[in-house]
Amino acid sequence: MKTARAWAIKELAMSLWHYVSKAWAKKGWKRWLSWAVRSRLEPIKKVARMIKKHLWGILNAVLLKVTNGPAEGINSRIKMVKVRSRGFRNKQRFATAIYFHLGGLDLYP
Numbered sequence: 001m002k003t004a005r006a007w008a009i010k011e012l013a014m015s016l017w018h019y020v021s022k023a024w025a026k027k028g029w030k031r032w033l034s035w036a037v038r039s040r041l042e043p044i045k046k047v048a049r050m051i052k053k054h055l056w057g058i059l060n061a062v063l064l065k066v067t068n069g070p071a072e073g074i075n076s077r078i079k080m081v082k083v084r085s086r087g088f089r090n091k092q093r094f095a096t097a098i099y100f101h102l103g104g105l106d107l108y109p
Contacts, residue, residue, distance in 0.1 A: 002041060009036055009044055017062055025062045029055060077102055 012032055019025035029051070036048035051058060061067070081101045088094040 005039055006041055006044055009039055009041075019062055022059060022063055025059055026055075029058065074102065 009032070012035070016025065016028045016032060019028060033048050033052055033055075036044050036051075039045065078098055081097050082088075082094070085094075085097060088097065
């Protein structure tokens with residue numbers, strides 16, 4: 001029974017990402033928060049408290065449809081440069097390696 005309740009709460013939260021109006025999005029998230037807090041499921045209540053704390057950012061993400069995916073992709077590529085090198089002598093060489101690998105330069109004229 002608890003699993004079904006948790007699943008239903010999660011599914012409702014997934015549907016809240018498709019609003020186009022800030023007023024409707026806020027109303028939907030507030031309704032979800034109310035349901036999550038009353039769910040008597042401690043992990044769900046913990047997530048609800050976190051969402052309530054960051055609701056303004058969540059509403060902006062819902063409305064603007066902007067993510068940090070591209071920045072995370074670049075960070076992932078930088079980490080791969082760092083792992084492949086097994087360390088750098090100094091920060092300047094690390095920066096040079098990042099420019100070299102992520103700069104998109106054509107080395108063959």
